[in-house]
Amino acid sequence: MECLEVLNLCGTEITELHKSIGTLVGLKKLNLAYCKTLVSVPDSICKLNRLEAFRLDGCPKLKKLPFSSSFILWSSISNLELGGCTSLEEIPDGLMICLTSLTSLVIWNCQRLQSLTELPCRLRILDVDGCTNLRVVSFTMAAVTQGLDQLWDAHYPGETEEKYSFRSCINLEENAKNNIIDNAQLRIMRMATAYSKRKQINHEFKNVSWFDEYYSVGIVYPGNEIPPWFRYQTEGSSITIKLPVDPSHTNTNFWQMCLCAVLTIDEDEDGDWFRYIRQYIHPKCKSNFTTNNSDSSQFNITMPELSELDYGKLDYISLDQSEVFMWYLADWSTHVSNASEASFEFYLDGEDLNHIKVKRCGVCFLYSQGQDVVAVYQDVGEPKLEQVISRNDEASGSV
Numbered sequence: 001m002e003c004l005e006v007l008n009l010c011g012t013e014i015t016e017l018h019k020s021i022g023t024l025v026g027l028k029k030l031n032l033a034y035c036k037t038l039v040s041v042p043d044s045i046c047k048l049n050r051l052e053a054f055r056l057d058g059c060p061k062l063k064k065l066p067f068s069s070s071f072i073l074w075s076s077i078s079n080l081e082l083g084g085c086t087s088l089e090e091i092p093d094g095l096m097i098c099l100t101s102l103t104s105l106v107i108w109n110c111q112r113l114q115s116l117t118e119l120p121c122r123l124r125i126l127d128v129d130g131c132t133n134l135r136v137v138s139f140t141m142a143a144v145t146q147g148l149d150q151l152w153d154a155h156y157p158g159e160t161e162e163k164y165s166f167r168s169c170i171n172l173e174e175n176a177k178n179n180i181i182d183n184a185q186l187r188i189m190r191m192a193t194a195y196s197k198r199k200q201i202n203h204e205f206k207n208v209s210w211f212d213e214y215y216s217v218g219i220v221y222p223g224n225e226i227p228p229w230f231r232y233q234t235e236g237s238s239i240t241i242k243l244p245v246d247p248s249h250t251n252t253n254f255w256q257m258c259l260c261a262v263l264t265i266d267e268d269e270d271g272d273w274f275r276y277i278r279q280y281i282h283p284k285c286k287s288n289f290t291t292n293n294s295d296s297s298q299f300n301i302t303m304p305e306l307s308e309l310d311y312g313k314l315d316y317i318s319l320d321q322s323e324v325f326m327w328y329l330a331d332w333s334t335h336v337s338n339a340s341e342a343s344f345e346f347y348l349d350g351e352d353l354n355h356i357k358v359k360r361c362g363v364c365f366l367y368s369q370g371q372d373v374v375a376v377y378q379d380v381g382e383p384k385l386e387q388v389i390s391r392n393d394e395a396s397g398s399v
Contacts, residue, residue: 016039033057047068058084086109096119113134120140121146129166129168138179188328220325222322223322233363237261258327259283
């Protein structure tokens with residue numbers, strides 16, 4: 001059966017898949033979504049070495065994934081969906097590290113899942129919303145240069161967008177949160193480096209501004225603190241920063257940055273309507289850059305959407321957690337290198353968002369010289385901490 005490439009059993013009442021599925025060696029797409037009586041999937045499925053997309057989302061009785069030494073044959077899978085598998089207890093050891101082509105992993109509301117390890121370097125979309133018992137998270141990415149070539153040489157906008165959502169993963173261990181933070185920094189630096197290289201190498205790309213916004217990274221996870229690698233941070237929703245203008249930095253390109261905001265929710269608020277609204281909460285930021293000549297430029301920054309709206313998530317969105325949002329967009333790269341002062345005001349836009357406020361905010365500048373890897377700005381001669389001025393309606397004073 002080498003000719004069959006797509007098999008769609010979505011919504012059927014099967015309880016198990018026959019082991020002969022392993023003979024469909026030409027299969028590229030397998031859809032078992034919303035098979036609500038599906039209990040098991042045979043190990044023979046691991047023989048499908050051409051499989052690219054595998055959907056198992058919405059299978060609440062599925063307790064485990066297939067296990068086989070043939071996982072290595074799954075290296076072609078780019079899209080794996082397991083959302084709503086509420087009985088799924090674990091991901092087999094060794095599976096993730098074999099999925100070297102995996103770019104999208106949707107695994108929301110797997111409430112019994114406790115560990116998600118060895119997440120591959122090429123992963124661009126990760127939706128783990130509502131995995132309330134998830135404790136352990138780790139990644140295989142260890143350097144900015146991993147997967148860099150695929151990003152700067154991308155042919156489609158979607159290839160340069162990375163989104164990671166850990167909403168309502170309320171039991172994450174501290175080490176797991178640190179892994180998420182460290183991985184976010186690596187991926188933001190990698191994306192900024194890719195964008196920098198593409199701008200410098202491909203001269204035609206310099207005039208294609210519509211593509212800029214698609215170089216982006218967005219992350220959300222439960223937390224109450226701005227990561228320490230954000231050099232400038234403060235309590236409240238706004239911050240003003242004195243930028244360095246001394247000659248030692250004339251060759252440094254301060255044309256990229258990433259932002260961070262901690263959002264908190266009124267404890268008295270409840271209701272399904274609010275749970276639904278929370279799924280599309282995305283912080284915004286008004287920024288203003290001013291030069292020594294008093295020239296100024298303003299632009300608004302909106303965090304990209306991190307996960308798709310799904311009413312099935314409502315029962316698993318916690319309302320008593322603060323959330324940390326981090327995001328990078330390449331099209332912020334304007335006027336930063338010539339500015340002596342920058343101000344940022346974080347806010348939420350919407351009539352039904354009065355019960356959500358920005359508790360803390362932070363800014364991290366990135367710099368690049370030539371085609372070298374973009375780095376977090378922590379060079380000699382950087383502004384002293386007392387040069388960072390915060391302004392907020394509720395809090396005032398210096399950081």
